[in-house]
Amino acid sequence: MFAFDFMRHAFIASTFIALTCGIIGVFVVARQLSFLTHMLSEIGFAGAAFGAFMGISPLIGMLLFTLASSGLISGLSVEKARRESTISAVSSLFIGSGILFLALANQSSSYATQILFGSIVGISLNGVWQLVILSLVVLVTVWLIFRPLLFDSFDPVGARANGVSANIVSLVFLILLAVSVSVGAQIVGSMLVFILMTIPAATAKTLGHNIRQLLTISVGTALIGVWLGLWLAYITNWPATFFIALIEVVFYLGALLFRKKA
Amino acid sequence: MATIVTVKDLSMHFGNKDVFDRLNFEIQAGEKVSLIGHNGVGKSTLVKLIIGLLSPTSGQITLQDVDGHPLKVGYVPQFRNIDADAPLSINSFVALNIGKNWHPWLNNAEKKRVNDVLEQTNLMAIKHRPLALASGGERQRAYLAQALLGDPDLLIMDESTASMDVDAKQVIMALVDRIVTEKKMALLFVSHDLELTIKYTDRYLLLQDKKVSTGTSDQINPDSLKGAE
Numbered sequence: 283m284f285a286f287d288f289m290r291h292a293f294i295a296s297t298f299i300a301l302t303c304g305i306i307g308v309f310v311v312a313r314q315l316s317f318l319t320h321m322l323s324e325i326g327f328a329g330a331a332f333g334a335f336m337g338i339s340p341l342i343g344m345l346l347f348t349l350a351s352s353g354l355i356s357g358l359s360v361e362k363a364r365r366e367s368t369i370s371a372v373s374s375l376f377i378g379s380g381i382l383f384l385a386l387a388n389q390s391s392s393y394a395t396q397i398l399f400g401s402i403v404g405i406s407l408n409g410v411w412q413l414v415i416l417s418l419v420v421l422v423t424v425w426l427i428f429r430p431l432l433f434d435s436f437d438p439v440g441a442r443a444n445g446v447s448a449n450i451v452s453l454v455f456l457i458l459l460a461v462s463v464s465v466g467a468q469i470v471g472s473m474l475v476f477i478l479m480t481i482p483a484a485t486a487k488t489l490g491h492n493i494r495q496l497l498t499i500s501v502g503t504a505l506i507g508v509w510l511g512l513w514l515a516y517i518t519n520w521p522a523t524f525f526i527a528l529i530e531v532v533f534y535l536g537a538l539l540f541r542k543k544a
Numbered sequence: 545m546a547t548i549v550t551v552k553d554l555s556m557h558f559g560n561k562d563v564f565d566r567l568n569f570e571i572q573a574g575e576k577v578s579l580i581g582h583n584g585v586g587k588s589t590l591v592k593l594i595i596g597l598l599s600p601t602s603g604q605i606t607l608q609d610v611d612g613h614p615l616k617v618g619y620v621p622q623f624r625n626i627d628a629d630a631p632l633s634i635n636s637f638v639a640l641n642i643g644k645n646w647h648p649w650l651n652n653a654e655k656k657r658v659n660d661v662l663e664q665t666n667l668m669a670i671k672h673r674p675l676a677l678a679s680g681g682e683r684q685r686a687y688l689a690q691a692l693l694g695d696p697d698l699l700i701m702d703e704s705t706a707s708m709d710v711d712a713k714q715v716i717m718a719l720v721d722r723i724v725t726e727k728k729m730a731l732l733f734v735s736h737d738l739e740l741t742i743k744y745t746d747r748y749l750l751l752q753d754k755k756v757s758t759g760t761s762d763q764i765n766p767d768s769l770k771g772a773e
Contacts, residue, residue: 312630428648433640436630440687443595443619444641444694490631491674 289516291405292469296508298417299466300478304501305424306462307483309455312435316480317369318355322463323479324373325351327472328380329464330397335387340397341412341464344472347376348460355456400471400523409468416465420458427454432493469508470523478504481530488537503533545572547608548615548698548730549594554603556589563589565754566603571698573610576724576731578741578761581751587734590751591702594732595619610697618696618729620687622703628676635671638662638689657693664723665689681712688720698730705735713737717744738766 284290310319326344333343351372384393405413424431433441434451442448459479466475486499511526549571556563563586571577579587592598593605595617607615626632639658642650650658662668665685670678675686684704691699701720705713721744724731735741741748742761750757750764 312627314627425648426646429642429644432648436632437624437626437637437640437690439621439624440619440640440690442597443621444691445596487629487631492631492633492636496631 287407288405289512291407291410292512292522293509295405295410295413296469296512297505298414299469300482300504300508301501302417302420302462303466303475303478304482304504305497306420306458307479307481307504308486308496308500309431309435310459310479311483311487313455315459316476319459319463319476319479321369321373321376322348322351322460323467323472323475324380325376326463326467326475327397328376328383330467330472331380331383331387331389334389334393334397335383341409341468344464344467345461348464349457351376352456352460353453396471397467398471398473399521400467400469400474405468413465413468416461420461420465423454423458427451431455470526474523474527477527477530478507481534482507485530485534485537488534488541503530507533545574546610547571548573548610550604550606550608551594552604552606554590554593554605555601556586556593556598557601562754564751564756567756569749569756569758571730571732573697574728574730575747576721576733576745578745578748579732579734579751580736580738580741580748580764583736585751586754587751588702591619591700591732591734595700615698616694616696618691618694618699620684620691620699620701620704622706624687626675630676632675633672634667634675634678634682634686634689635662637675637686638667638671638693641690641693643694661689661692664692665719680708681716684708684712684716685719688716692723696729698732699724700732700734702734703736705737705740713740720744738764 284293310316325347329344329347330340331343332347333340336343430441430446430451431454433444433446434448438448441451462479463472463475466478470478482500482502482504483496485503486496490496490499507526507529508522510529511522511524514520514525515522547570551567551569554567555565567590579590581587589598593600594607607617609615626637635658638661639650639654642654642658645651645654659668662671665688667682667685667689670682673682675683678686687704688701699720705716708716717740720731720733723729731745733741733745742764745761748759748761748764
């Protein structure tokens with residue numbers, strides 16, 4: 283399987299994506315931002331389509347759109363952004379814009395499918411480097427702000443009262459989320475990137491008893507999901523995204539059953 | 545005693561509503577002060593102004609440096625919006641306030657600091673218990689321990705005993721009193737409970753009709769809080 287360049291690229295890229303999404307996802311779930319993550323993935327679709335329209339790479343287009351919208355959301359305050367109806371309205375606007383950009387760019391439907399649902403064959407060595415560097419930027423930043431981010435995510439009242447700059451932490455986290463969504467979408471697609479961003483963390487929340495376990499289970503199930511998903515895609519020629527989604531959901535349902543029995 | 549908090553001509557308005565108008569008072573290092581008044585007079589607003597969560601409409605709040613460092617304030621709120629499913633033990637909840645360092649994990653000195661406040665608040669034996677399964681009294685002690693981990697010069701208890709039964713209130717306040725006295729920290733105790741404020745504080749600040757008045761705790765006029773308890 284590793285004789286093929288595209289499979290090697292896909293494995294390296296997906297390993298870093300799983301690490302990034304697994305860790306960021308813990309904070310997404312703790313900060314109750316799953317729906318916002320979904321919105322960012324749709325914004326990512328519009329960004330990629332915009333990239334096609336402008337003749338730049340889909341990743342750059344995604345980064346532009348998700349980062350700009352994160353800044354906007356931060357300006358509106360996270361509380362407002364959590365309002366589901368606002369998020370639904372913004373999502374609709376971006377999906378519509380994405381379709382418009384695709385139409386204007388004269389791209390084929392297979393290109394749209396690739397953006398929306400991901401592709402393991404389209405990742406070049408250059409693309410792998412881009413993903414690895416962006417993932418490392420996210421992981422190093424999380425390392426640097428880990429303590430205030432943890433405090434603000436699990437005890438926002440206590441964090442604010444004890445001098446944590448919650449607005450700065452929220453803004454930095456939204457930027458990290460935007461970059462992670464853009465990176466993750468390269469493998470599983472913009473529509474399904476929230477699988478990796480939320481389900482491994484939800485599984486971890488169901489099984490974990492402390493922060494260390496939470497991070498370990500989230501990253502572990504994300505890694506197993508992408509590795510196994512890519513292998514199954516290779517031997518069956520079915521979409522990797524399907525297998526990744528299936529594996530993550532099986533983990534989550536298994537965790538729920540395990541906790542129910544325990 | 546040195547002054548650690550100076551409030552000068554402090555006014556706060558929310559829209560057209562005047563919460564309070566030109567308040568003036570001080571808090572001294574090591575003194576135990578209660579903040580009393582009816583619901584809605586702005587006690588929590590005043591606390592949020594002191595800890596910097598709100599900005600005043602006009603006036604000033606000055607926090608003096610203590611021993612060459614900025615005044616450290618520990619805050620124990622009545623309510624916390626902590627997810628009931630959050631996988632936080634009492635130990636990991638308290639450790640959230642450990643402060644800055646370049647690495648995510650706790651080093652030995654930091655673990656010792658956490659253990660010290662858990663000992664002080666009688667939580668050491670149950671430190672691995674999930675916070676979600678802790679009793680009301682244990683949770684309040686965990687909130688107190690988290691605030692103490694910042695080694696505060698001023699401890700603010702904002703209606704922290706309001707939802708507790710009579711015995712639990714006495715237990716937590718006796719504990720607070722012992723720690724505050726030992727550590728020589730100032731206490732600002734926001735409460736409706738006259739029995740507790742008289743027993744555990746030396747002086748009161750009464751917020752009433754947008755103004756503040758003060759006196760020794762044994763001078764509190766119960767009529768001023770009638771109906772608030």
